[in-house]
Amino acid sequence: MSGSESSWESEEEISGNHSQLLEAVRQLDKSQRVGKVERSEPSLEVSEFHLVKSDIANEDAVKIDELAKTLKKKGDFVDLGKKIEAARTKVKVLDKPLEKPAAERIKRAVGFQNTKTDLTKWSGIVARNRTAASISFPLSQSSMKLEPSDEYLGRFRIQSELEKKLAEIEPEKKPEEKDAFPLTLxxxxxxxxxxxxxxxxxxxxxxxxxxxxxxKSKKFHRIQRKEKIKQTMKEFEELQKTDPQAALEKLDQLDKTRAEERMTLRHKSTGQWAKNKQVRAKYDKESRQVLAQQLSISRELTQKVKKDDSDEDSDDQPVHLPNNDKENPWLNTMSTQPEIDDFVSRYRKFYDAQKTSEKKQSNISKNTNGNENTVQNNISEDNINNERIINNNVKKVFEEPEMEDVCKSRNPVEKIIEENFPNENGFGKPDNAKRFCSQDKTHKREKKVVKTPNAKLKTNLNKTLKKVAKTKGIKIKAGTSNWFISPIESEKKISNDIKRIDIDEIFDTLENKVQLKVTKKLSKMKNLLNKEIKKENVKKSKRKRGNEDSTNDVEQLGLKGQRNVKPIINKPIEETTNFQPSNKNSGSDGINDTNDFNSNVMQPTKKVEIDPNKFMNVKPVHVKTMLPDDIAGDEDALDDSEYEDQQQIISEAFADDDVVDEFQREKDQEIKKSQPENIDLQLPGWGSWGGKNIKPSTRKKRRFLIKMPKPPPRRDENKGDVVIIEEKCPKIGKHLVSELPFPFTSVQDFEASIRAPLGRDFVPEKTFSKITQPAVKTKMGKVIEPMSTDALISVSNARKIKMELQKKEKKKLKRLTGPAKLEDRKVLNGVKKPKQKKGKDAQIMKRTKQKKQRSPSIPRTQKQKKQRNPNTLKKTTEQKEQKASNTSKKTTERKEQKASNTSKKTTVQKEQKIPNTSKKTEQSKQRSPNISKRTKQSNSQRNKTQSGRIVKKSGQKNGAKRSLKKVEQKKIIAPAS
Amino acid sequence: MGRGAGKGKKTKRKVPIDEKKMEKYRRGTGVNLKMGIKNKIHRQRLRQKENLIESMAEQAARTEILLTETHGYLEKDPGETTTQFKQSEIVSNIDITSATKYFELNLEFGPYSLRYTRNGRHLVVGGKKGHVAAFDWITKKLACEMNVMESVHDVCWLHIETMFAVAQKDWVYIYDNQGIELHCLKRMNRATRLEFLPYHFLLASSSSLGGLTWLDISIGKIISRYDSKIGKIDVMTQNPYNALLCVGDSKGVVSMWSPNVQQPLAKMLCHKQAITACAVHPYGTYMATSSPDRTLKVWDIRQLAGPVHSSILRSTAENLSYSQSGLLAVGMGNVVEVFSDTNNDFKPYTRHKTNWSISDLQFCPYEDALGFGTAKGLSSILVPGCAEANFDALEINPYQTKKQRREAEVKALLDKIQPELITLDTTAIAEIDVPTLQRKVEEKKKLLFIKPKTIDFKPRRSKAKGKGGTAKIVKSKKALKELARREAIEAMRQAKTLIDTKKIELQKKSYGVLNRFIPKAKQTKC
Known part of the structure; x- marks a missing residue:
């Protein structure tokens, strides 16, 4: 005991130590922990204090269900186990049932919603019937429409031998059908x-x-733009090399940009920005520059792109000249008078210098230099001013003493032409231009491409070159003949000049361009001048014009095409002033004054004036009619009606009696009558003094005067001698509609709805019968039953569905039979591989047939499984064998049933084809094991039906696959129909 | 295969119709379906109706190809004029049947008046001295002939060729085609002119006392009878377009009368002297008037504007008549001259001279003939191209049988238009009585708890055709504004110059030495 005690003690000690240790450790851990309750001593008493908390219970703890499990096994405690289990299952207590009215309410709401949705299916048909012009009851009537005769006859068509053979050789092409699943997943x-x-x-x-x-960085954008341009340039060049046609097309884009530019005001001086700049432009050089640039951009964009193909040979066509000064923003800008004078004087110098070749050379260089100066100085020059320069030049030219003698004799414009034409003719085309003609085209195009995106791309050199060209252009305008005699020379001279500025190489390329422009400009001018001559001649006959006029005319020459149009349009107006209307009277006798006649005929319709005197003063036309005998003094014709004669005399005597005034007075009266008068409620002497000579105050007058509203304008207001009594006729009022019927909200609409008459006399018979159709038509003796749900499928729809079904049937049948034929032929030929395919195909078809025969409720996967299983497959094949002969027949029969409309002919064909199919099935039987193998191999990949896969694998085209799908689809449709 | 190809070709494409032609039958703009009608179903219905009207127009336009006939004309060589052809020449160049339409009847009983039936088949003539005769003028078969032993002022067919009215000395009588007196209309006394309005079954008469009477011959009741207060009425015609009576008076005024209002609906001052004759185009577009001052004017009677043509003849036009194709026959003394108005060119077409002065004149419908009564008989001359070439047998049938006539009579009676509907504007019936409607709406607005409808009262036909339009109005407004502005500126300028002159004057006014006493403020002020 003691030992045991000691041991216990020691044990206790140990445990005490241990517990102390544990305590210490626990104290380290500050969080409070509820210790696990342990049952220290066994007791029979069961109280809540002894129970172990389940939460904290460890895994070892015995759980009730475990107990119950064990109990369950024993017969006696089965019930107990069940009870425990039942107690364990959580039972959700139902909510307290709603109060009756609330429940009812909900019920009603739900019911309403349901019926509402249910009824929406009727809305379509109801709307249709409501909007129908007329409905005939009973609604569902079988149509009496006859089948088109050719369709009907088509059924009875029997193929001739030849046709059959042909059909064998060339099977009828099926119209390509849309695949339901054209793509795989x-x-x-x-x-x-x-x-x-x-x-x-x-x-x-x-x-x-x-x-x-x-x-926002401008620089960035600039760079970007430049890059873009470069890119496009590059592309364009490449295109030119590879595909000139496309390049040309690309050039057409220029036209588009031009049109756009012409439409918009983007680069005009109308925008806010431009306006602001304009305000500043007076003082700020930079803004001037910017504005000029903007304008130049627009000018460039609006410049007409001329197709170069035509301008070489056709001089008659108005050729647009790419005006150099227009391209040059600096030259287009403003120039002051002294500068112009300066320019003119220089030009004059130049002109003088022409006579001597040496002088000429120096002059040109001067000119170019001068131009450069102007460029630098006058940045903000205007186009108009530029033209002015030209005009001045021209003026000067005309004022030249040498020319004067010519001027006297002829029109200045004519003269210019005369001067220009012989030059051109004698000179033909400048050699350079000839030589570089083809090159020029491309060059020009390139240039335009460059130009349009950005004007800035132009280099300074370009500018100077253009200036040179410009001076040339001016010279041409001036019509200096000497210039043209040696254009190559001058060209060379210019180039020499430019050499000094070290731009020789560029000049060579651009020279041609310039030359071309010059020729173009010339031809254009020629056209213009031709017109001008005509105009001038007309003018000449009418009035004299001095030098100014001639300059004005020339001014137009310098302008661009658009501006030139204007005077040409204006011209006929001047002509008409002189225009003598042709004598309209074609009667035997001439009319005295045709002019009067014409004016009178035209006037009265136009002139509707209030003054009756004026109105009556319209000059009538004298018509020379045949004179009656009695007036001519023939005694034979006795006038019986003496009374009339008398009256005539009287009326003639009183002619111009105050008839007109009287009528006017009548009219005034009528107008007065129609106007309601103001009501004056003022009582004299009430609140003021009364009596003679006392005028009531205006304020009072105003106060007591009830003003009537102003009447609407009278119909005869501006009609002169016409009085129209507007008083509504009370009698017609009875017949007028005075209320707006329901769907209309405006008088206008209602009046429009009754605008067309309905009577037979006014309406074509066909529409008359339609328009007067009764709204509801009933068949006599037929019961009108309430609409059934059948009505939801409209008759036509139902027919359509039926037809579709039939079509499908037919197609399927053809697919079954058609390829089979082909198969047979190939078999005969000894082609093996297609045969295999065919065999598979047939098998597939058979399978589908089988499927059809099976109840549609069998899920597809099951079938697939079956098929995949080789064992089952065998079975199925066996089944097929058994059914093979039956199935084909059966299917055809069924088809016949379904396609009740299909003709005998087709059935005959089918019957012919049936044996083939059975043959195939036999073949397929042989092939089947292989298929199964393959199916095994590709088992994992398959998503679709096995048969479909097979088809794909074997390389069969979509046809078979589709057929399968069709069949499946049909199955889906079948129960619905 | 061949059949299949045929099927493709079978789809017919209708021949497109000229849009102008369509416009003719379209009857104006339709209902605005986008804005006006909110109810979907009603909108759909109206759309259907609009489509129907459109198809109606299309069909009508298509049927125009059935009008195969074109009216004739006188062909002239270069240098010739149509007026130079004489009747004898024309007759010698045409077929025999047509040649029979040129004839002359020499009768004894004074200046004759004559009238064709609407289908141009029958003719009734009345001599001033009592001779009345009705006959089929084409076959020259006489229906009846008699002397009423009274002065006969005018004759007129009623709706069919079995009855005609004769304005005799005191009263108007109605005879049948056998010459049996059917009625004596004593209330139509002293009648000078008779007109029959075929669609209203109204016999209208004007009396020498200035009265106008309308008698409904279908019910035998006088619809309206009142004094026009313009004295003796010698000139009266009807406007076939709106069934108004155009009465010319001695003051040169043509007034238009309806049986509903005791006032003329419109008056036009046409001449400064009495009106001798007046004729209205069958389409109701033009009216020709003449007066003793030898003027002949053509007016636009729809717009009540004009004259479209005004001409002075060499003698007074005493009789006027319009043909179906728009030729105007003018009777002057013993000369009849036919004018044509092509391309706004009013000129003589043919002329004819008889022995006797012409008392009455009328173009025959559907025949290229012009009949006129003279003092000593009546004659018919040929005027190529004066009649309508295509007739609508359902409307007026020149080759009517007895049965057809009967049927047409019943139909016409059923389609009779009530005299209340005679208005200046024929489309008035198709309009809403807007003032009444407005009043009704106002009344409804006064009622409590009733939401008034918002109605757009703007009528469909607010302005004359081709006149105005908002764009035009805006333009003219702008122009006027500009004008006003300019005037104002001008006025300002003038005013300124005035001030300046004043200033100068004032400044110039010098008082010599005393100038220094002029107040400075005043100086500056000036």
């Missing part, structure tokens, strides 16, 4: 991925563009 996914990628890329680009657009 993978393909679809791939596509989607691609599309997503594209979209993403697009969005990135959009974002980038957006970001770049927001950049």
């Amino acid at each position: 993978q393909e679809i996914i791939e596509r989607r991925r691609e599309a997503a990628k594209l979209r993403a890329q697009e969005s990135y680009k959009v974002a980038k563009a957006h970001r770049q657009n927001k950049i």
Whole structure:
């Protein structure tokens, strides 16, 4: 004991130590912990204090269900176990039932909703019937429409031998059907991925563009623009090399930009920005520059692009000249009078210098230099002013003493032409131009491409060159003949001059361009001058014009095409002033004054004036009619009506009696009558003094006067000698509609709805019968039943569905039979591989047939499984064998049943084809094991029906696959129909 | 295969119709379906109706190809005029049947008046001295002939060729085609002119006392009878377009009368002297008037404007008549001259001279003939191209049988238009009585708890055709504004110059030495 005690003690000690240790450890851990309750001593008493908390219970703890499990096994405690289990299962207590009215309310609401949705299916048909012009009851009447005769006859068509043979050789092509699933899943996914990628890329680009657009740095944009231009240039050049046609097309884009520019005011001086700049332009050089640039851009864009193909040979066509000064923003800008004078004087110098070749050379150089100066000085020059320069030049030319003698004799414009033409003719085309003609075209195009995007691209050198060209152009305008005699020379001279400025190489290329422009300008001018001559001749006959006029005319020459049009349009107006209207009277006797007649005929319709005197003063036309005998003094014609004669005399005597005034008075009276008078309620002497000579105050007058509203304008207000009594006829009022019927909200609409008459006399018979159709028609003796749900499928729709079904049947049948024939032929030929395919095909078809025969409720997967299983497959094949002969017959029979409309002919054909199919099935039987093998191999990949896969694998085209799908589809449809 | 190809070709494409032609039958703008009607179903219905009207127009336009006939004309060689052809020449160049339409009847009983039936088949003539005769003038078969032993002022067919009215000395009588007196209309006394309005079944008469009477011959009741207060009425015609009576008076005024109002609906001052004759175009577009001052004027009677043509003849036009194709026959003394109005060119077409002065004149409908009564008989001459070439047998049938006539009579009676509907504007019936409607709406607005409808009262036909339009109005407004502005500126300028001159004057006014006493403020002020 003691030992044991000691041991216990020691044990106790140990445990005490241990517990102390544990305590210490616990104290280290500050968080309070509820210790695990332990049952220290066994007791029979069961109280809540002894129970172990389940939460804290360890895994070892015995749980009730475990107990129950054990109890369950024993017979006696089965019930107990069940009870425990029942107690354990949580039972959700139902809510207290709603009060009756609330429940009812909900019920009603739900019911209403349901019926509402249910009834919406009727809305279509109801709307149709309501809007129908006429409905005939009973609604569902079988149509009496006869089948088109050719369709009907088509059924009885029997193929001749030849046709049959032909059909064998060339099977009828089926119209391409839309595949229900044209893509496989993978393909679809791939596509989607691609599309997503594209979209993403697009969005990135959009974002980038957006970001770049927001950049405010001008420099950045400038650089970007330049890059863009370069890019386009490069592309264009490449295009030119590879595909000149496309390049040409690209050039057409220029036209588009031109049109756009012409439409918009983007580069005009109308915008706010431009206006602001204009305000500043007076003082600020920079803004002037910018404005000029802007304008030049617009000018460039609006410049007409001439197709070069035509201008070489056709001089008659109004050729647009790419006016150099227009391209040059600096020259287009303002120039002051002294500068112009300076220019003119220089020009004069130049003109003088022409006579001597040496002088000429120096002059040109001067000119160019001068131009450069002007460029630098006058940045803000206007186009008009530029023209003025030209005009001045021209004026000067005309004022030249040498020319004067010519001027006297002829029209200055004519003279110019005469001067220009022989030059041209004698000179033909400048050699350079000839030589570089083909090159020029391309050059020009390039240049334009460059120009349109940005005017800034032009180099300074270009500018100077153009200036040179410009001076030339001016010279041409001036019509100096000497210039043209040696254009190459002059060209050379210019080039020599330019050499000094070290731009020789560029000049060589541009020289041609310039030359071409010159010729173009010339031809254009020629056209213009031709017109001008005509005009001038007309003018000449009418009035004299001094030098100014001639200059004005020439002024037009210098302008661009658009501006030139104007005077040409104006011209006929001047002509008409002189125009003598042709004598309209074609009667035997002439009319005295035709002019009067014409004016009178025209006037009265136009002139509706209030003054009756004026109105009556319209000059009548004298018509020379045949004179009656009695007036001519023939005694034979006795006038019986003496009374009338008398009256005539009287009326003649009183002619111009105050008839007109009287009528006017009548009219005034009528007008007065129609106007309601103001009511004066003022009582004299009330609140003021009364009596003679006392005028009531205007204020009072105003106060007591009830003003009537102003009447609407009278119909005869401006009609002169016409009185129209507007008083509404009370009698017609009875017949007028005085209320607006329901759907209309405006008088106008209602009046429009009754605008057309309905009577037979006014309306074509066909429409008359339609328009007078009764709204409801009933068949005598027929019961009108309430609409059934059948009405939801309209008759035509139902027919359509039926037809579709029939068509499908037919197609299927053909597919079954048609290829089979082909198969047979090939078998005969000894072609093996297609035969295999065919065999498979047949098998597939058989399978589908089988499917059809089976109840449609069998899920597809089951079938597939069956088929996949080689064992079952064998079975199925056996089944097929058994059924093979039956199935084909059966199917045909069924088809016949369904396609009740299909003719005998088709059935005959089918019957012919049946044996083939059975043959095939036999073949397929032989092939089947292989198929099964293959199916095994590709088992994992399959999503679709096995048969479909097989088809794909074997390389069969879509036809078979589709057939299968069709069949499946049909199955789906079948129960519905 | 061949059949299949045929099927494709079978789809017919209708021949497109000229848009102008369509416009002719379209009857104006339709209902605004987009804005006006809110109810979907009603909108759909109206759309259907609009489509129907459109198809109606299309069909009508298509049927125009059935009008195969074109009216004749006188062909002239270069240098010739149509007026130089004499009747004898014309007759010698045409077929026998047509040649029979040129004839002359020499009768005894004074200046004759004559009238054709609407289908141009029958003719009734009345001599001033009591001779009345009705006959089929084409076959020259006489229906009846008698002397009423009274002065006969005018004759007129009623709706069919079995009855005609004769304005005799005191009263108007109605005879049948056998010459049996059917009625004596004593209330139509002293009648000078008779007109029959075929669609209203109204016999209208004007009396020498200035009265106008309308008698409904279908019910035998006088619809309206009142004094026009313009004295003796010698000139009266009807406007076939709106069934108004155009009465010319001695003051040169043509007034238009309806049986509903005891006032003329419109008056036009046409001449400064009495009106001798007046004729209205069958389409109701033009009216020709003449007066003793030898003027002949053509007016636009729809717009009540004009004259479209005004001409002075060499003698007074005493009789006027319009043909169906728009030729105007003018009777002057013993000369009849036919004017044509092509391309606004009013000129003589043919002329004819008889022995006797012409008392009455009328173009025959559907025949290229012009009949006129003279002092000593009546004659018919040929005027190529004066009649309508295509007749609508359902409307007026020149080759009517007895049965057809009966049927047409019944139909016409059923389609009779009530005399209340005679208005200046024929489309008035198709309009809403807007003032009444407005009044009704106002009344409804006064009622409590009733939401008044918002109605757009703007009538469909607010302005004359081709006149105005908002754009035009805006333009003219702008122009006027500009004008006003310019005037104002001009006025300002003038005023300124005035001030300046004043200033100068004032400044110039010098008082010599005393100038220094002029107040400075005043100086500056000036």
